[in-house]
Amino acid sequence: EAQVTQNPRYLITVTGKKLTVTCSQNMNHEYMSWYRQDPGLGLRQIYYSMNVEVTDKGDVPEGYKVSRKEKRNFPLILESPSPNQTSLYFCASTIDRTYEQYFGPGTRLTVT
Amino acid sequence: RKEVEQDPGPFNVPEGATVAFNCTYSNSASQSFFWYRQDCRKEPKLLMSVYSSGNEDGRFTAQLNRASQYISLLIRDSKLSDSATYLCVVTVTGKLIFGQGTTLQVKP
Numbered sequence: 001e002a003q004v005t006q007n008p009r010y011l012i013t014v015t016g017k018k019l020t021v022t023c024s025q026n027m028n029h030e031y032m033s034w035y036r037q038d039p040g041l042g043l044r045q046i047y048y049s050m051n052v053e054v055t056d057k058g059d060v061p062e063g064y065k066v067s068r069k070e071k072r073n074f075p076l077i078l079e080s081p082s083p084n085q086t087s088l089y090f091c092a093s094t095i096d097r098t099y100e101q102y103f104g105p106g107t108r109l110t111v112t
Numbered sequence: 113r114k115e116v117e118q119d120p121g122p123f124n125v126p127e128g129a130t131v132a133f134n135c136t137y138s139n140s141a142s143q144s145f146f147w148y149r150q151d152c153r154k155e156p157k158l159l160m161s162v163y164s165s166g167n168e169d170g171r172f173t174a175q176l177n178r179a180s181q182y183i184s185l186l187i188r189d190s191k192l193s194d195s196a197t198y199l200c201v202v203t204v205t206g207k208l209i210f211g212q213g214t215t216l217q218v219k220p
Contacts, residue, residue, distance in 0.1 A: 033208075040120075042199070042212035043156070058207075090155055100146075101208065103155035 002027045006091050006104035013081055014112055021076045021107050023091030029102070031094045032074040033058065034066065036087040043090065049074055081111040113138055116202050118211035126219055129190045133214045135183045135200030144203040145176055147185050150213065151196045159185075159198070190218045 004025045013019055025032065033048035035058075045058030049068040063085055065077040074093075078085060091104040118135045125131050137145075145162035160167065162174040162183050173186040183200055195218045200211035 035210075037153075040212060042116075043210040045208065088153060100158040100161075101156075103157070105155055106153070 002102070004091055004093055004102050004104035006089075006107050008107060009105060010108050012110045012112065015082055016080050019078050019081060019109075021078075021089060021091075021109070023074045023076065023104055024072050025074075025091075025093040025102070026072065027093060027095075027102065028071065029093035029095050030071070031096060032068070033092050033101075034064070034074070034076045035090045035092065036060065036085075037090065038087050046076070046089075081109075083111050085109065086111050114211075115139060115204075115209045116200055116211040118198075118200050118214045120212055120214060122215040122217050124217045124219060125190055127190055127192060129218075130186065130188045131190055131216060132187075133185045133198055133200075133216075135185075135211050135214075137181050137183070137200075137202045137209075139202070139204045140178075140181065142181075142202045142204050143206075145174075145183050146201040147172075147174060147183075148199040148201055148210075149196045150199055156199055187216075190216075192218050192220065194218050 007022045030051050034046040035043040037043045044060045047066040049055045089107045092101040094101045116137050147159040148156040149159045150156040162176045166175045171188045175184045197213040197215045199213045202209050
């Protein structure tokens with residue numbers, strides 16, 4: 001089954017404790033991205049990657065890191081989480097940026 | 113001004129009603145247009161792409177007006193299962209920009 005998986009689905013953590021949210025797709029898509037969704041603000045892109053070892057900043061990259069060592073995986077790293085990073089996070093992949101995006105199920109992160 | 117604007121609603125309609133959503137975008141260089149559906153904070157899923165000539169998929173019709181820079185979605189004969197948030201999405205130089213979504217509640 002074609003899918004994008006994210007882990008964990010829910011996470012409560014404390015300020016400053018490094019965390020990683022994993023994202024994996026099995027569709028051989030070259031383009032992957034991370035979004036955060038906040039009430040009243042819609043989905044905002046954090047980082048994207050057009051291929052292995054190629055990553056770039058989206059609209060709200062501050063406080064986040066990513067890596068793309070393999071085509072299928074695109075982890076999101078929060079080196080020192082802060083409460084303003086409490087949000088719903090989605091990973092997405094697509095064959096091309098102008099085509100349909102396939103989203104993972106989301107990760108609800110709470111930073112206290 | 114937001115790059116993509118939608119009326120957040122909620123739109124409360126009875127079953128069987130016809131409802132229309134509009135979305136405006138600010139960048140005239142926008143290239144591709146989509147409507148996504150999102151259920152109750154789950155992942156967004158593509159509902160339909162929007163083409164310049166307009167397109168229809170069953171009860172759903174999408175229209176694009178490049179001159180006025182707006183996109184519309186028409187839902188005919190609303191079903192309870194249509195209750196969701198509808199996201200307008202525009203691509204500009206390959207970057208996807210999402211509207212904040214319009215919430216639809218279909219009541220029995």
